[in-house]
Amino acid sequence: MSSNLKLVTPGLEVEPTERPLDGSGDSVIGGEVPRGNDRRNPERTVLGRIASIMEAFDGSQQVLGLGDLSERTGLPKSTLHRLGDQLCQVGWMARDSGGYRLGMRMFELGSLAIEENSLHEAALPHLQALAAKSGMSVHLAILDRAEIVQLEKVTNGPLRLSARRGSRQPAYCTALGKAIAAYDDDALRTILSSPMRPRTANTITEPFAFRAELSRIRKTGVAFDRGELHDQIVCVAAPIGRSGDTLGAVSMTEVAGRMRWGLAAEAVMSTASAISNATYRKVGARF
Structure with missing residues (x-):
């Protein structure tokens, strides 16, 4: 029946x-x-x-x-x-x-999904502060299967990217995606089982090399996109979360040749830590 x-x-x-x-x-x-x-x-x-x-x-x-x-x-x-x-x-x-x-109903529903996301709510003031201090475009993303989903973008400076709220990019060729996948074995398996096509001459497409890249990220706590998604556009990202619970990642984007890698790495790691603390406080306050 x-x-x-x-x-x-x-x-x-x-x-x-x-x-x-x-x-x-x-x-x-x-x-x-x-x-x-x-x-x-x-x-x-x-x-x-x-x-x-x-x-x-x-x-x-x-x-x-x-x-x-x-x-x-x-x-x-x-x-x-x-x-x-x-x-x-x-x-x-x-x-x-x-x-x-x-x-417009889809816009309304999508906006509700983002606004009610605890990570986005906790992260926004920190993203705005990082963008103002660095003069760079700052992004917040989560991982969905083999792709990253942009939750927020705060633009500061001359660089303008097409990425917007809700847009997706392949995880394997983005600093945001690599920063999250480095701490998520299930995500890594999903990414490696999906096509890893070259987007630029710098894209890592060989599984062994990709695993080695993620191993380096786990040791340093920071991920790099060296023009792997777009030519001449580079990115530095750090994961947000605590051990065994990666919520997302935050990144800074700049034109190749103008990125100050060391300073950017310190900045995104500090911001990721602040967002993580704010997110867990906000989630804990709701229970």
């Missing part, structure tokens, strides 16, 4: 069912999600298809047409049209003259 439990959002309802989707009945409103083995293939479920649509908006294009979405998701245009219309109804997407863009 099938369960009567439902996932309900105003205007969006998904019920479980025994029937696998065949592409003809994949409605979101009143739609159905297959059970059993199809859980291993989320792209075949309604929620999996919705996730693939939302993840198609990666920041490279703000507006995506049906052709763009089909190419990025592998879903047929008929399915995308039906799901797109219903996602517009609940505000997760909005129509544009060239296709679809993310809706």
Whole structure:
């Protein structure tokens, strides 16, 4: 007997069912999600298809047409049209003259997620102080599988980077990602099992060399990006957290040739320590 439990959002309802989707009945409103083995293939479920649509908006294009979405998701245009219309109804997407863009409801939900993040709340004043003192761009990030997610960026000085709140970069070629992965064995396995493609001539892509890099980070407490993600852009990062509990990382970014590596390393380690203490105090105060 099938369960009567439902996932309900105003205007969006998904019920479980025994029937696998065949592409003809994949409605979101009143739609159905297959059970059993199809859980291993989320792209075949309604929620999996919705996730693939939302993840198609990666920041490279703000507006995506049906052709763009089909190419990025592998879903047929008929399915995308039906799901797109219903996602517009609940505000997760909005129509544009060239296709679809993310809706304001997604902005609201994303902002809530960041604002209610204890790490972000505790870190912000320290990030602002570091940026003001150093004249550099300062970043706060966490690790999600094999990627870093930017929680905050405080820009000071002439360097302007495209990274923004919620943006993602590969962990293996960023100082932020390496700073966290050095203390997280599960994260390291995930990163090494994912493609490590060269982004520049300096990108570390060989697993043995990457492990050696993380070993050095564990000894020194600081990670470097020597132009590994972007040519001529370098970065210094330090992990935030206590032994066995790495919460994220903080970094300073500068143009190659202008980075004062020793001073930057001391600054990010000091800031990471201050953020760690502030975060644990804030979390402890809530219990």
